[in-house]
Amino acid sequence: MLDATLKSQLQQYLGMLRQPIRLIASLDDSATGVEMRSLLDDIVSLSDKVTLDASGNDARKPSFVVARERETQGVRFAGLPLGHEFTSLVLALLWTGGHPPKVEADVIESIKALDGDFGFEVYMSLTCHNCPDVVQALSLMAIFNPKVKTVVIEGGAFQQEVTERDIMAVPMVFLNGKVFGSGRMTVEEIVAKLDTNSGDREAAKLNAKDPFDVLIVGGGPAGAAAAVYAARKGIRVGVAAERFGGQVNDTMAIENYISVLETDGPKFAAALEAQVRHYEVDIMNLQRADKIIPAEEPGGLVQVQMANGGVLQARSVILSTGARWRNVNVPGEQEYKNKGVAYCPHCDGPLFKGKRTAVIGGGNSGVEAAIDLAGIVQHVTLVEFADQLKADAVLVSKLKSLPNVTIHVNAQTTEITGADGKVNGLKYKDRATNEEHLVPLEGVFVQIGLVPNTEFLKGTVELSRFGEIVVDAKGHTNVPGVFAAGDCTTVPYKQIVIAAGEGAKAALSAFDHLIRQPVVAAASEAVTA
Structure with a gap:
């Protein structure tokens, strides 16, 4: 065997x-x-x-x-x-x-x-x-x-x-x-x-923690890099994350991270966490930030209130909360989630073996998903809102060579239909003719980009019209002592290697901020170079 x-x-x-x-x-x-x-x-x-x-x-x-x-x-x-x-x-x-x-x-x-x-x-x-x-x-x-x-x-x-x-x-x-x-x-x-009763106990644990010199909110590539760079300065560092690795955990193949020829998301996330733990960083998992309270005075403490009621304090904070899959927001999507509507072709594709599926989205993720599914399912219909596919040319060429794939561009998804608790079709409108079409199928995979996880920052940290944290070239936000890095920011090109670099940059900026601030009595031990 x-x-x-x-x-x-x-x-x-x-x-x-x-x-x-x-x-x-x-x-x-x-x-x-x-x-x-x-x-x-x-x-x-x-x-x-x-x-x-x-x-x-x-x-x-x-x-x-x-x-x-x-x-x-x-x-x-x-x-x-x-x-x-x-x-x-x-x-x-x-x-x-x-x-x-x-x-x-x-x-x-x-x-x-x-x-x-x-x-x-x-x-x-x-x-x-x-x-x-x-x-x-x-x-x-x-x-x-x-x-x-x-x-x-x-x-x-x-x-x-x-x-x-x-x-x-x-x-x-x-x-x-x-x-x-x-x-x-x-x-x-x-x-x-x-x-x-675990929530109350976790909140009490957080409240009992001494203030951090650098507190990182989010544990993806940006947060992990920030933690390593900050910890190497010999200061007190903590990471509060909903799940360490973030969206990397949902990525199947990683083939473009420099010096790593090929790996997968879960392995990469595990390696990130192992390296951060090597530097004895305080990792607090299952922690979702709910509110940021800026320091009242220079050198004072920024407070991060968590969803469970606990509060963490730090002399500086790095926000690296990442992003999540964007919903298509049409009737039927939420109703049939996990009943035919899916977001991970690698995970759920085999469950649709021999069935008809659709992919919404013509970027790299959507086209890759359609290519992957074509080897498993009976037929794939790819629906793209724009008038042409946005994926890399080599991927588009591969997709068009597959006999069981149909491509509709300039097509607006209007509804995911179903019966008896399961998906049975997808409706789209031809944006050129306004003609409505119904595609009978059993599964729909949504691949239309990302939404930054920044809702809790509204009214505190400046956000772009897309909800991204506005940062300068050094990762500063508009709030003194608060920095940001990764997919949740205005930095273009949402890539793992870019997020990691931005995390390192934010950590260096935070350290530069710390050494230029007075140490108030409530803060932790003095920063050493």
Whole structure:
């Protein structure tokens, strides 16, 4: 089942097992069942701490449980956990075998403290780059809390379930039979959603923190670069972010970051966080800023009020809140979100295999999405508002060469239609003739650009008419001591490498600001060069 390279890598990982584990398999005669048996045999052959029990009789076949020796409960994988999920399988083996996870101790304690009966089912696809985060989070929870049961279901192997449950986006999580959430979620987010008192505790933790010399709001490439550059100055640095890595986590392929030939978003985001943690920066995840209160006097403290009620204080603040996918804002978009309306072709494309889809947007993202989908779905209709596609010429040429793609330019999307809770069509108007058209289909992928995450700054920091933070050449905003960098600013060309450079620049500007300000009594220790 596994090639020689994978076997060698897996054998090294299995050497880290600290205690015996068992694989309990419920198999059938299907092709997937045969492949699963081969996979399990390979795993067992690589470590004397792993045994196989093929007498399982679970209702979902083929499936297997990763459990501790003499136990029957653990993480169940229904279908083959390969592709992006092979790492999830390896981690489940290691964690079950006693190898410690790279997770903060307080997160593990929060998992152990959960009280109740939690039966999770998470549907994933092997090409989804957001799914592993959710799969690994729920696996970790099942391993460290016996009250949590997790089943990981590969949608391609259980198509009937996918159809019956109207699953049209992954990852999709059910808790005790009811929809719990969809899309990328971290273990901290899941635990916080289950623990209703966590918000108050987090707010208290934030309020108790000493003031920072530099506080960075947002943890994408700009925020990470700012944190590294500021921390290297030997000053007190904090990062408050909703999710570290930001929108990079939703990017499949990164092939234009200088010195990195090729990587994917989640790996790149993990590398950003690892480097920031190397400098002992205080990273505060799951934190959404709600308000900025400028310093009352030169050298005073800027306050950042968070959505949970906590308040952080700092001598300088760098805003790097990034941007999010822009909605097309037509009837049907919100109603059919995750019921045929999607934003990630890499994640959700496989769920539309053999079906008709549309892509709204003719820039690089839209054309790349259409090319990607064309290899999976029956037909792709690309709808672009302008009178020509805006993507790079090489991408446009590739798109036009595909036999199952139809392109409509000068076309205004007016509605996403549906019936019985699912998308069944897209309406657009020919802007030249005003003629209305209806395209019957099952899926719509929206790829029309970004919206800066700056709504909370209105009335405090100067914003452009597009909602971007207005900055000068050094990253200064109109508020003393407040700087900004990345996709949330007026700096053109929203690219990872540009955001990182702007983050570094903002950190240097913040440091220059600090050394020129008096240190008031409430501030932290004096800045050292």
